[in-house]
Amino acid sequence: MNxxxxxxxxxxxxxxxxxxxxxxxxxxxxxxxxxxTTEARYGEMARLMFETGDWITPMFDYxxxxxxxxxxxxxxxxxxxxxxxxxxxxxxxPHLLVGCIVLALTWVLAAKERTKQExxxxxxxxxxxxxxxxxxxxxxxxxxxxxxVTLSMVxxxxxxxxxxxIWGYLFFVGLSIGMLAKGPLTLVLVGISLVxxxxxxxxxxxxxxxxxxxxxxxxxxxxxxxxYLLAEWKTPGFLNYFIIGEHIKRFVVxxxxxxxxxSAHDEVRGMIWIxxxxxxxxxxxxxxxxxxxxxxxxxxxxxxxxxxxxxxxxWMLSPMILFTMAGNILPSYVMPGLPALGLLIAGYHSQHRxxxxxxxxxxxxxxxxxxVALLLQFNLTGxxxxxxLLAEWQQQVEKENSELVYIQKRPFSAQFYSEGxxxxxxxxxxxxxxxxxxxxxxVIEKSRLPKGFLWDKNRCELRAESKRRQLVLCQNSG
Numbered sequence: 001m002n003x004x005x006x007x008x009x010x011x012x013x014x015x016x017x018x019x020x021x022x023x024x025x026x027x028x029x030x031x032x033x034x035x036x037t038t039e040a041r042y043g044e045m046a047r048l049m050f051e052t053g054d055w056i057t058p059m060f061d062y063x064x065x066x067x068x069x070x071x072x073x074x075x076x077x078x079x080x081x082x083x084x085x086x087x088x089x090x091x092x093x094p095h096l097l098v099g100c101i102v103l104a105l106t107w108v109l110a111a112k113e114r115t116k117q118e119x120x121x122x123x124x125x126x127x128x129x130x131x132x133x134x135x136x137x138x139x140x141x142x143x144x145x146x147x148x149v150t151l152s153m154v155x156x157x158x159x160x161x162x163x164x165x166i167w168g169y170l171f172f173v174g175l176s177i178g179m180l181a182k183g184p185l186t187l188v189l190v191g192i193s194l195v196x197x198x199x200x201x202x203x204x205x206x207x208x209x210x211x212x213x214x215x216x217x218x219x220x221x222x223x224x225x226x227x228y229l230l231a232e233w234k235t236p237g238f239l240n241y242f243i244i245g246e247h248i249k250r251f252v253v254x255x256x257x258x259x260x261x262x263s264a265h266d267e268v269r270g271m272i273w274i275x276x277x278x279x280x281x282x283x284x285x286x287x288x289x290x291x292x293x294x295x296x297x298x299x300x301x302x303x304x305x306x307x308x309x310x311x312x313x314x315w316m317l318s319p320m321i322l323f324t325m326a327g328n329i330l331p332s333y334v335m336p337g338l339p340a341l342g343l344l345i346a347g348y349h350s351q352h353r354x355x356x357x358x359x360x361x362x363x364x365x366x367x368x369x370x371x372v373a374l375l376l377q378f379n380l381t382g383x384x385x386x387x388x389l390l391a392e393w394q395q396q397v398e399k400e401n402s403e404l405v406y407i408q409k410r411p412f413s414a415q416f417y418s419e420g421x422x423x424x425x426x427x428x429x430x431x432x433x434x435x436x437x438x439x440x441x442x443v444i445e446k447s448r449l450p451k452g453f454l455w456d457k458n459r460c461e462l463r464a465e466s467k468r469r470q471l472v473l474c475q476n477s478g
Contacts, residue, residue: 010356011117014124017362018103021127024366025096025137030089032376033385033413034139040385040412042139043091046077047416050086056230057238062420065235067242071227072180073141086419095143099136102143102150103127106339109154110346113161113308118346121359125342128362131279131331132338133369141182142332148178149336152190153315160210161306172216176223183242189318189336196314196321197307272323275331280341282361287341290348309347316340379467385413389471392464393418393441398473407432407444414443429453433474442472 034043045066048059058074060066076094084090103123110119126132136143151174159168178186198204232239277284316337323329375381379388393399403423406414410424422443425432429444430453442460445468455462460474 010359011120013356013359014120017124017359018120018127021124021133021362021366022096022100022103024370025099025133026093028370028373029092029096029137030087031373032088033387034088034091034416035376035383035385036411036413039091039139040416042073042141043077043088044412044416044420046074046081046091046139047086048420049074049078050081051420056227057234061415065238067235067238068246069141070180070183071231072144072177073139076144077139091139092137095139096137098143098147099132102132102136102147102339105147105150105154106342109157110343112158114347114350118350121349122342122346124359124362125283125345126339128365129279129283129338129341130281130365131335133365135332135335140332142335144181145178145186146336146338148174148176148181148186149189150174150339151177152186153193153340156190156194156211157308157311160206165212168210168212169216169219171211172220173223176220179220179224180227183246188322192318192321193311193314196318197311200307200310203307266327267329269325269327272320272326272329272333275329276320276334276337279331279334280338282364283341283345286354286358286361287345287348290345290352290354293352294348309344312340312344312347316344384467385417386411386466386469387413387417389443389464389466389469390414390417390422393471396441396463396473398439399441402439402441402473404441404443405432407442408448409445436474436476439473439475442474443469444472445469 034040045058045060048062049055049071052059055071055075055078058066058069058071073095076098077091080090080092080094084093103126106126107119107123110122152171153174155167155171155174158164159171175186175190178190198207228239280287319334319337323333372381376383393404404418404421405423405425407425407429408427410422414422427435429442429448429450432442441463446465447468449470455472456474460472462470463473464471
């Protein structure tokens with residue numbers, strides 16, 4: 001009786017943590033601006049898609065196609081703009097809804113394979129993981145990719161165990177979602193997971209019968225291929241850049257200079273494991289403790305029926321295996337394996353219970369997220385978007401009959417919050433002023449002002465400033 005009461009209490013807490021984390025993330029969606037560089041860049045692409053009505057090719061700028069990623073992340077935010085207008089909440093909400101589907105799939109797998117109590121605990125762990133709670137409400141590609149990988153991994157297991165045709169077809173739907181979210185990377189991540197698991201205990205012998213291969217492949221092609229063909233037809237050169245550049249050179253060429261949209265991230269090889277630990281907080285130490293406890297008891301070879309826990313390990317480790325030798329990586333790359341993290345911790349807890357108080361650490365992430373969102377809203381962090389400065393620009397009476405020009409550096413948030421009006425000039429300030437032909441608002445970083453430079457007060461007037469930049473109105477010298 002006492003054990004049942006403890007299990008029920010933990011389940012109730014897990015349910016509160018799941019819905020509490022979602023609600024906190026929902027509340028924070030509109031609290032702070034789209035931050036440079038990733039969110040503001042992708043948010044501006046979605047705004048351009050919404051404005052131009054071009055739903056085939058995401059645009060990096062007007063008439064500049066973005067070949068770096070497939071369009072699913074852009075479709076999500078652009079759909080939010082269609083329904084709710086152009087704002088931060090609308091940009092982020094569809095990504096959070098996708099994150100909720102990932103949580104639901106996590107629950108389904110544990111509930112069907114184990115128990116509903118374990119399902120709620122696993123879902124709570126995923127929902128309160130640092131990377132998941134942050135990225136699932138951000139304008140990024142990783143939540144949609146995680147949905148594709150999660151749907152495929154959950155579907156494969158249930159098709160394998162239940163011999164279900166429906167789950168078998170959903171496996172290929174998951175691959176299609178991933179192809180439209182981040183491309184062939186999805187096939188590689190799922191492939192690494194499945195090859196590692198199927199190679200054990202001669203499971204590979206069932207591969208020809210465990211999935212509806214003919215119909216599934218046809219479904220996969222029907223969903224994912226049309227956009228790739230349309231994208232290449234509309235902007236020739238896309239396939240070569242995306243397949244060869246983004247999926248081969250990006251990861252094997254250190255500091256790849258072929259990147260059309262920004263500098264490569266040249267990290268130390270093996271850094272992906274550090275990224276995983278940070279992204280999996282506060283739960284990474286819990287899993288490490290659980291594994292250590294099994295080794296201490298001499299139970300390191302403990303198995304579950306059907307190889308369930310081994311399957312989860314292959315799933316969770318696949319991003320780290322893929323990116324161990326890659327230098328151009330980001331912490332968000334580990335996100336597709338986080339659902340498996342929650343399922344592993346909950347599964348080990350069912351075998352050897354941890355004190356219930358251990359799981360209270362899950363409250364840390366939603367509380368910290370809310371605090372950070374408030375700090376960003378009131379501009380109390382080191383990061384600064386252009387929302388406040390451009391709100392001042394919007395109020396200027398001269399706005400309609402003048403240009404807005406960023407000197408030498410234009411953040412992506414400037415494009416988003418100016419609704420595409422912010423122009424860019426790479427020339428030094430003195431040259432720009434010398435060649436000015438019409439009334440213009442200039443925005444320049446204070447650190448980029450020439451040493452000893454003073455604005456001509458008879459010609460230029462400071463209208464607003466932020467911590468980093470000044471907004472100055474200059475009349476035509478002629």
